[in-house]
Each structure stands twice: as C-alpha cells, then as structure tokens.
Amino acid sequence: MSDVKKIAVLPGDGIGPEIIAEARKVLELVGEKTGTAFEFTEGLIGGAAIDATGNPFPEETQELVKASDAVMLGAVGGPKWEGLDYAIRPERGLLGLRATLGAFANLRPAKIYDELVDASTLKKEVIEGVDIMVVRELTGGIYFGEPKGVEVLADGSKKGFNTLVYTTPEIERIAKIAFDVARQRGRKVCSVDKANVLECTELWRDVVTDVHKDYKDVELSHMYVDNAAMQLIRNPKQFDVIVTTNMFGDILSDAASMLTGSIGMLPSASMGGMVGIYEPIHGSAPDIAGQGKANPIATIMSAAMMLKYAFAMDDAYDDIDNAVIAVLGKGFRTPDIMQEGGTEVTCSKMGELILNELT
Numbered sequence: 001m002s003d004v005k006k007i008a009v010l011p012g013d014g015i016g017p018e019i020i021a022e023a024r025k026v027l028e029l030v031g032e033k034t035g036t037a038f039e040f041t042e043g044l045i046g047g048a049a050i051d052a053t054g055n056p057f058p059e060e061t062q063e064l065v066k067a068s069d070a071v072m073l074g075a076v077g078g079p080k081w082e083g084l085d086y087a088i089r090p091e092r093g094l095l096g097l098r099a100t101l102g103a104f105a106n107l108r109p110a111k112i113y114d115e116l117v118d119a120s121t122l123k124k125e126v127i128e129g130v131d132i133m134v135v136r137e138l139t140g141g142i143y144f145g146e147p148k149g150v151e152v153l154a155d156g157s158k159k160g161f162n163t164l165v166y167t168t169p170e171i172e173r174i175a176k177i178a179f180d181v182a183r184q185r186g187r188k189v190c191s192v193d194k195a196n197v198l199e200c201t202e203l204w205r206d207v208v209t210d211v212h213k214d215y216k217d218v219e220l221s222h223m224y225v226d227n228a229a230m231q232l233i234r235n236p237k238q239f240d241v242i243v244t245t246n247m248f249g250d251i252l253s254d255a256a257s258m259l260t261g262s263i264g265m266l267p268s269a270s271m272g273g274m275v276g277i278y279e280p281i282h283g284s285a286p287d288i289a290g291q292g293k294a295n296p297i298a299t300i301m302s303a304a305m306m307l308k309y310a311f312a313m314d315d316a317y318d319d320i321d322n323a324v325i326a327v328l329g330k331g332f333r334t335p336d337i338m339q340e341g342g343t344e345v346t347c348s349k350m351g352e353l354i355l356n357e358l359t
C-alpha cells in the first residue's frame, strides 16, 4: 500500500448520497487530524449506474474498486428499477461488487449504545448490554447458487428456482473468521443453520464442528434459524458471535439491528477478499430519500470500521465511536431513533454534530 490511501466511494441510490456525504466528511477530518492522505474517488453503482450506463456495476467502477485500498458504499435499489430484468437490477451491482472483490466475510456488529436503550421497541432489560457480532457469509449460498431462474412450463405456468450451495472450503473459511473474531470477544460462537431440513446446511453444521477442533478455547453451539430468530428477540444477550449463511445472515442482521434501536445504527465490514467493503446494513430507503431524515450513524461507523480494519487506525475508530456516544448522550436524534425529550436533527446536522465532537 502506498502512502496515499485510496478510497473508492460508491454512494448508490436513495439515501446513499446523503449518508455517504456525512461519512466522507468524518474521514476527511480524521485524515487531517492524523496526517493521513486519503484519496477519494467516486464511482457509480446500482440504479444510479443503470441510469448512466445501463449496467449496475459498470466496467469503470470494477476497475476503480480493484485499484483501491478500501470501498465505501451507501445503498442500492429503489422502486424505479424494480421492473428490470434480474440480471441488470441495482442489487446485482452490489452482489457483483462483493463477488468481484471476493469479500466473503461480512461482519455486522449489533451493539446497543446505553444512550439508546429506551429508543428500541424492546424492553430495556432485554436489550441493555447487547453486543452481538453477526458473521454473515457473503459470496456464496442461495444468493449465488446455480441453477437459478424462472422457466415457463409446458402448460404455460411458470417455475421459479434458486439453488442453495456451499462447499467445504467456503464453510471452513467463514467458520475460521467467526472463531478468530470470537477470540477477540466473548469466545462464544453460535452457528445458525436449518440442518433439520436442508442438506446443504447439515454440511454447514458438520464443517463448522470440524473447524472448531482447532478452536477448543471457543465455545460452539448450533441453532436452527427459526429458533435463532426467536431467541434474538427473546434473550439476545445469550449471543456473542453468530455465524451463518448469506441469506440467514441477511435476515437475522436486520432483526438484530432492532435490538440497537434502529436499522440506521448498524455498520458492516466485508472482508477476506482483495479489497474490503464498508457499508451500512440498511437499504436505500427511497421513501425518505432527499428529505434529511436518514440516520448517517451506520455509515459513519462503517467508515470507522474501515479505519480500523483496512488501515489499522484503531484510535480513530474509538474517537468516532466516542463522538457518536457523546452526540447521542446530548440527546440529538434522527427521526428513526427519536425519543421523548430528545432533539430531532436532520442527517446532515447529525453528521455535523459528530464532526464537532471529533474536532
């Protein structure tokens, strides 16, 4: 890596540009404060890319991300592009990005800030102290399995199909990441599958159990996904690290986000490939786009994860986390986490408040 740290910025659609603008300002400030040279290059992805080029993940963006040290992404998708063929939908751009970079390990931390325990729809005693890391497999499973498609049958009716597929090496590598992450935390891994019904996830369970032989200092448990969904709401504090398939991870991380007050709070880092991708777990929220209602914290914390994981700037991560805590502590809230007695602020105001704390 040269002295200049090259960051590809892909705002995408909906609220993407608004939240990315705030995260970028935070990175610029960190760059100034620490004397780190960040070079930002914007690229097109998702619906914005479709509108400009007809392709949700254009060649130019592919070259850009491959030549970068880290990728910061907003969100993709929206009703405008929903009628398009699957192969050229905005979501394909995001999946293409993940696959191209080989970012197979998606870390989604769901940690509740004390300041927000009353903002959740769940009871305080259930969520206080929640600190879960969802390790979602990101480049395999039913999202990518072949064959897939929709066929017209002889009688004119249709058949739609996707394939859930995992190989031993794919499961081994994500399991290792989960155990390694657990060693830095509470040393507990819960592997989530549907091994009672799906053969593919029975293999998942067997391989995770095998990999665990090298991690005897970490406690391993297995849970069926339906039960895991229930346990996340019933007693989330039982979880430390959850490792699971691409689709189960997609669903469970949205559920886990509500433990923290709002899906607008959850950042993520996708690693294991040639370049890491840092993005909030939420979508493009077209219903509130352009109205200043979005919560930039998930994206700002994704930028913080970038500093920590891509550039080993752990102090900068802590500074940003503390700035967020300070702003929440003063009662400032975007609409998604608004509480009685709080001061409602816009997306850009929230970004500015966090910047002020950092300065």
Ligand code: IPM
Pocket (backbone or CB within 6 Å): 076, 077, 091, 094, 095, 250, 281, 282, 283
């Ligand atoms: C996520 C999103 C994406 C996914 C969509 C936008 C393709 O829901 O990152 O969780 O399903 O992975």
Ligand code: MG
Pocket (backbone or CB within 6 Å): 250, 251, 254, 281
């Ligand atoms: Mg999702």
